[in-house]
Amino acid sequence: xxxxxxxxxxxxxxxxxxxxxxxxxxxxxxxxxxxxxxxxxxxxxxxxxxxxxxxxxxxxxxxxxxxxxxxxxxxxxxxxxxxxxxxxxxxxxxxxxxxxxxxxxxxxxxxxxxxxxxxxxxxxxxxxxxxxxxxxxxxxxxxxxxxxxxxxxxxxxxxxxxxxxxxxxxxxxxxxxxxxxxxxxxxxxxxxxxxxxxxxxxxxxxxxxxxxxxxxxxxxxxxxxxxxxxxxxxxxxxxxxxxxxxxxxxxxxxxxxxxxxxxxxxxxxxxxxxxxxxxxxxxxxxxxxxxxxxxxxxxxxxxxxxxxxxxxxxxxxxxxxxxxxxxxxxxxxxxx
Amino acid sequence: xxxxxxxxxxxxxxxxxxxxxxxxxxxxxxxxxxxxxxxxxxxxxxxxxxxxxxxxxxxxxxxxxxxxxxxxxxxxxxxxxxxxxxxxxxxxxxxxxxxxxxxxxxxxxxxxxxxxxxxxxxxxxxxxxxxxxxxxxxxxxxxxxxxxxxxxxxxxxxxxxxxxxxxxxxxxxxxxxxxxxxxxxxxxxxxxxxxxxxxxxxxxxxxxxxxxxxxxxxxxxxxxxxxxxxxxxxxxxxxxxxxxxxxxxxxxxxxxxx
Numbered sequence: 001x002x003x004x005x006x007x008x009x010x011x012x013x014x015x016x017x018x019x020x021x022x023x024x025x026x027x028x029x030x031x032x033x034x035x036x037x038x039x040x041x042x043x044x045x046x047x048x049x050x051x052x053x054x055x056x057x058x059x060x061x062x063x064x065x066x067x068x069x070x071x072x073x074x075x076x077x078x079x080x081x082x083x084x085x086x087x088x089x090x091x092x093x094x095x096x097x098x099x100x101x102x103x104x105x106x107x108x109x110x111x112x113x114x115x116x117x118x119x120x121x122x123x124x125x126x127x128x129x130x131x132x133x134x135x136x137x138x139x140x141x142x143x144x145x146x147x148x149x150x151x152x153x154x155x156x157x158x159x160x161x162x163x164x165x166x167x168x169x170x171x172x173x174x175x176x177x178x179x180x181x182x183x184x185x186x187x188x189x190x191x192x193x194x195x196x197x198x199x200x201x202x203x204x205x206x207x208x209x210x211x212x213x214x215x216x217x218x219x220x221x222x223x224x225x226x227x228x229x230x231x232x233x234x235x236x237x238x239x240x241x242x243x244x245x246x247x248x249x250x251x252x253x254x255x256x257x258x259x260x261x262x263x264x265x266x267x268x269x270x271x272x273x274x275x276x277x278x279x280x281x282x283x284x285x286x287x288x289x290x291x292x293x294x295x296x297x298x299x300x301x302x303x304x305x306x307x308x309x310x311x312x313x314x315x316x317x318x319x320x321x322x323x324x325x326x327x328x329x330x331x332x333x334x335x336x
Numbered sequence: 337x338x339x340x341x342x343x344x345x346x347x348x349x350x351x352x353x354x355x356x357x358x359x360x361x362x363x364x365x366x367x368x369x370x371x372x373x374x375x376x377x378x379x380x381x382x383x384x385x386x387x388x389x390x391x392x393x394x395x396x397x398x399x400x401x402x403x404x405x406x407x408x409x410x411x412x413x414x415x416x417x418x419x420x421x422x423x424x425x426x427x428x429x430x431x432x433x434x435x436x437x438x439x440x441x442x443x444x445x446x447x448x449x450x451x452x453x454x455x456x457x458x459x460x461x462x463x464x465x466x467x468x469x470x471x472x473x474x475x476x477x478x479x480x481x482x483x484x485x486x487x488x489x490x491x492x493x494x495x496x497x498x499x500x501x502x503x504x505x506x507x508x509x510x511x512x513x514x515x516x517x518x519x520x521x522x523x524x525x526x527x528x529x530x531x532x533x534x535x536x537x538x539x540x541x542x543x544x545x546x547x548x549x550x551x552x553x554x555x556x557x558x559x560x561x562x563x564x565x566x567x568x569x570x571x572x573x574x575x576x577x578x579x580x581x582x583x584x585x586x587x588x589x590x591x592x593x594x
Binding site: 119127149152153154155 | 504505506507509511515
């Protein structure tokens, strides 16, 4: 033990000396240059979120617009102030804080008190993102982390939904209570819910834009929605509904599923980088969402997308470790 | 008497079980939903810690080395049972809110840790003061976490409601415990670093024996001094080696330029 420590220290020092000569002449990978920048990608995500935001403002009016502005302003401001105080590089210009703010606002009910939205924005940027090292270092999606923080802290206001100034339950909650829902309304977005989640059509337009621009990878949403659909269809068969596609469509259009699958599960920082890992990650979120929505249990919450995504976020390092491809020439798999 | 003061200061500040040794995390995170719970848990542990340290120190030459852990657990469990029954009889409310965590003091690593590290090797009186210091340190830790969580999460201080304040529910739930503990440790560590800087010394922030057994990936070996004499662990030696390397760098640069 003692000699090992000495050896390691001397070996380390020698290595350091040898490396000193090399380090200055060789830059680290990647060596291939690309025109993509963080700011460019984030702008694309903002454009992708615009249809859902416009539908949210159209549905819920001025309060929704004010919540969106508050969240964006507070996220950008807390990022700027934190980096100013801790003397780090100011990264407000890459729009990542703006995306976090917009996503958070789209995940909040339009009636949420403004100070709770401010608190959520500060939590997202400072606790989830900056304390873990800033952009690229956060261990879970900041917007979803803040949504869960608000959900745990202010359950009453976070689950209070209105549509046309009338307090109603979300379509998912209605479904759970066994009441009929209008799938077409759910698809177009004229239902109660958070600002950005109601209109599946608007989210799909944004998704199409992001897929065409190759900002997001189809694997994660496809694996997510596919696994979730299979689970729901098996449940529908097992519970005596038969092969009920309308029930599946209602589940797909209801709640934050589409918003989560397209914009939050695909977050670069908190999703795996390996192709196989992305499929596993998507499937994992699908199963978790199904389990958390638990349509067989009327006493639990009807929604479960945010928790499933942040749980899967935490498992990303493990998924990546087991799906990392072998480098060329590193030997075949040993059969023992 | 000096030794007594030194032991108490050691438990309260230098080796505070909650904020420096990070021991006994299960009760720390679970019962600190209010300041009263923190005080109750801390004082119960203190009593058991003093009594068990006393017994173990008194019996240290009688207990065979091979069976010392079972023997310690029997001693600790006896005192835990006494305290549990006393609480149930005289403070039923507190006993109810602490639940099974009083019984779980039997396996509290602070108590077994002090028995193993101190009481089994020292005389009775210093061991008692060691128990007192550690217990008070634990109580201070639990109470400060409890106060912060109660104010933020329930909007009350020792049960008195704060007017015009809307509580943030997450702080009385489990995630809030982790957040508050992390922030309190960060604040205390910042204070230690500042104090060390003012005195011109290095603050000791490492909590493990070596980098192999440490899970703090963000440290990256910055706090370990490879050239330190044996037995000296966790002394930060950031400045000295780095300065040497920088000087060498400059020399090398000059040479390559030539």
